Amino acid sequence: MPRLTEATAAKRRMHILQAAAHCLFERGLLATSVDDVCAQAGISKGAFYSHFPSREALIHAVTDMLSAELGPVDDSSIAALADSVFERQIAPALPPANARFGIEITAASAGDLGLRERNTANLERLRMAIEAAVRSLVAAGKARPDADAEAVGWLAQAHVMGVLCRNAVWPAQDEAALRRATHLLFESLLAPV
Amino acid sequence: MPRLTEATAAKRRMHILQAAAHCLFERGLLATSVDDVCAQAGISKGAFYSHFPSREALIHAVTDMLSAELGPVDDSSIAALADSVFERQIAPALPPANARFGIEITAASAGDLGLRERNTANLERLRMAIEAAVRSLVAAGKARPDADAEAVGWLAQAHVMGVLCRNAVWPAQDEAALRRATHLLFESLLAPV
Structure with missing residues (x-):
């Protein structure tokens, strides 16, 4: 050859x-x-x-290819942050087959160190990006001053994974309702009182 | 015999x-x-x-046995609701092996109708119990009057599944930090403003 x-x-x-x-x-x-x-x-x-x-x-290379498609989060407002998390992390996993693959990768991470490293690195990148966006929103006076950026990062990370699980087991998700739920999460945690 | x-x-x-x-x-x-x-x-x-x-x-019978151990949620206050969701749904899945089994069951649900029915029935029971608890808290004047009980049910259901995913891929979770995050979620969504 x-x-x-x-x-x-x-x-x-x-x-x-x-x-x-x-x-x-x-x-x-x-x-x-x-x-x-x-x-x-x-x-x-x-x-x-x-x-x-x-x-x-x-399998590792496919995981790398798919995670490279996930972009940065938008910290210009609470709504923009919610929208970018939804658009970049949740919407791509709306088709049940895509969600199922995400859950299979998570399950397989228990026995495959290379997958686990990729999976946790992706999820930690997301969590830290959200934490940084929250700090930036607080500094700009666009979020409540006592917002717990670290806790919001953890909650948003779990939210993305939990919605992935839902999409994997329930077909025909209501995209608009999911988007509203993501917005409600960020607004509740961050909106100035 | x-x-x-x-x-x-x-x-x-x-x-x-x-x-x-x-x-x-x-x-x-x-x-x-x-x-x-x-x-x-x-x-x-x-x-x-x-x-x-x-x-x-x-496998179906083991799934039934494990889900029978999950009890009702407490609707006497926002903190009690958060505590009971944590105690009954999240704490049992803190050991990584237990969490991994939960994720494996979720992944396998794609190809096993019996597992899928059990998995979705359990998760729907949780969601509806939380929705009912929120309505009861609102009626008792213990939660903000405009709380969206349905959305809180969806968010809490995703939260439980997302934390399960975290526990499956990250060993040695900080139980106190996870509990605080669950409380923050419910307080943010429900506390009267």
């Missing part, structure tokens, strides 16, 4: 990651094999293993 | 359920086989199958 240029290799790697995400959302974590991913991507097993050393490495 | 009296059969069934819960917490859902449970309970496979038709039926 001729050596691939770096750009071609990166493109093929991304093609495999997207095929893997498709299989993982469609069938679930346990039911997805390297064979499934190769069939979905239209490649040979040899080609697969030239990009990823193992199924485990592939 | 002589027929067992009903009392003896119930006692043996409970012995198997407790052995199964031990294995499930110790090894996780996927790694626990009927053989493991028989070894832990000190019984033969024949004896096992005289009590449970399948591994699936056993």
Whole structure:
């Protein structure tokens, strides 16, 4: 096989990651094999293993790809903070298959150190971003002065994970009602009294 | 084999359920086989199958046993409501092995209708109990009159599930900090302004 240029290799790697995400959302974590991913991507097993050393490495890379899509939070107002947490953390997990994959990753984290490190790093980034946004809102006089930024970070982190669990077990979530609930959470915790 | 009296059969069934819960917490859902449970309970496979038709039926029965241990919520005050949600729903899932089992059950609910029905029924019971407690607190003048009982039910349900996720991936949770966070959630949503 001729050596691939770096750009071609990166493109093929991304093609495999997207095929893997498709299989993982469609069938679930346990039911997805390297064979499934190769069939979905239209490649040979040899080609697969030239990009990823193992199924485990592939799952880690898919997790990295999905978490890279989550952006920063907006600290211009309480409503903007609530909206950005909803848009970037909750809305992407609204389709039940996506939510199920998130929960499967959480469950699998117990026995896979690489997954656990990724999972906790993502969740800690979210928590710390919210904590920083709350401190910035308080400093700007846009949130109650006694707001407990650390506790709000923990509560918002648990909120995002809890909504993910809901989405995984209940199909057809009411997106508008979920968005209102996220707003109510932040307004209750932060609105000046 | 002589027929067992009903009392003896119930006692043996409970012995198997407790052995199964031990294995499930110790090894996780996927790694626990009927053989493991028989070894832990000190019984033969024949004896096992005289009590449970399948591994699936056993997992369902363990789930029923664990959810029966969750009691009602206390609606005498906002703090009492927060305490009872913490004591009965969050504290039992503080040991990481217990939390991991909860998340594994949630993940497995996607592909097991019996588990999904149990999981959603438990979570809906919790949500409705909290909604009823909030209405009762409002009626008694102990919560803000404009409290959105339905939204508080959803938020508290997600909170319980989210904390479960946290406990599954982070060892050594700070119980006092978690309890304060649960109190802050209910106080923020319900305290009269």
